[in-house]
Amino acid sequence: MIADLTQNSVEADATLVTLDFVQTEDTLTVTLVDNGKGMSEETLARAKDPFYTDGKKHPGRKIGLGIPFLIQTMQETDGDWNIKSAVGKGTTVFMQFNLANIDTPPIGKISEMFAEVMTLPGTKNGYDMDIHRTNINPVLDYRLNRNEIKEALGGDLESVESIKLLNEYIESQEQPQ
Numbered sequence: 060m061i062a063d064l065t066q067n068s069v070e071a072d073a074t075l076v077t078l079d080f081v082q083t084e085d086t087l088t089v090t091l092v093d094n095g096k097g098m099s100e101e102t103l104a105r106a107k108d109p110f111y112t113d114g115k116k117h118p119g120r121k122i123g124l125g126i127p128f129l130i131q132t133m134q135e136t137d138g139d140w141n142i143k144s145a146v147g148k149g150t151t152v153f154m155q156f157n158l159a160n161i162d163t164p165p166i167g168k169i170s171e172m173f174a175e176v177m178t179l180p181g182t183k184n185g186y187d188m189d190i191h192r193t194n195i196n197p198v199l200d201y202r203l204n205r206n207e208i209k210e211a212l213g214g215d216l217e218s219v220e221s222i223k224l225l226n227e228y229i230e231s232q233e234q235p236q
Contacts, residue, residue: 060125060128060129060132060154060164061078061089061091061154061172061176062172062175062176063125063128064091064125064126064129064152065078065091065176065179066176066179067125067150068091068093068095068150069093069095069179069180069181069186071093071095071096071097071149071150072095072096073093073094073095073149073186074094074185074186074187075093075094075186075187075188075189076091076092076093076176076186076187076188076189077090077091077092077093077188077189077190077191078090078091078176078188078189078190078191079191080169080190080191080192080193081193081194082158082166082193082194082195083194083195084158084195084196085157085158085159086155086156086157086158087154087155087156087158087166088153088154088155088156089152089153089154089155089156090151090152090153090154091150091151091152091154092149092150092151092152093149093150093151094148094149095149095150096146096147096149097144097145097146097147097148097149097150098144098146098150099144099146102144103142103144106126107126107127107130108127126142129152129154132156132163132164133154133155133156135162136156136157136160136162136163137157137160138154138155138156138157138160138163139153139154139155140152140153140154140155141153169192169233170226170229170230170232170233171226173190173192173203173229174222174225174226174229176188176190177190177203177205177208177216177225178216178217178222178225186205187204187205187206188203188204188205189202189203189204189205190202190203190204192232197235198235198236199232199233199235199236201232203229203232208225208228212224212225
């Protein structure tokens, strides 16, 4: 779900995507902010409908499920969400997962999700991404910057070797200190 919404940001021609990922014993709070195309109030309202898609991103597709799945998950698991968007300014998505609810989907392997979103193909102008990860137990607090990592890897985030190194680096950050 988070990777899908992050991909939406990149595909909306954002040049900067920030992802704050804060985990406590009972909650996972994710805030995704981009400076992409943004949506009008009307488009945002329609994006909440699973049977709506503008047909531009994925020609021929008749449904768009990213935001509807987010809403459904939050409603069914006592979570919280909010989406704000403005045309030409970007979009902010707030998600708070209730980890104490048995129906909340598992978090999964965070390091792999971070590597996945950092290697999304961008527009011709490219994009930067900042990820801030904190966790209460075990204690974690680290930041990742896509452009810095890309530079450290010789400008390459596409080769198998670079992706392997990226995964290893992020996994090392997931180890308690």
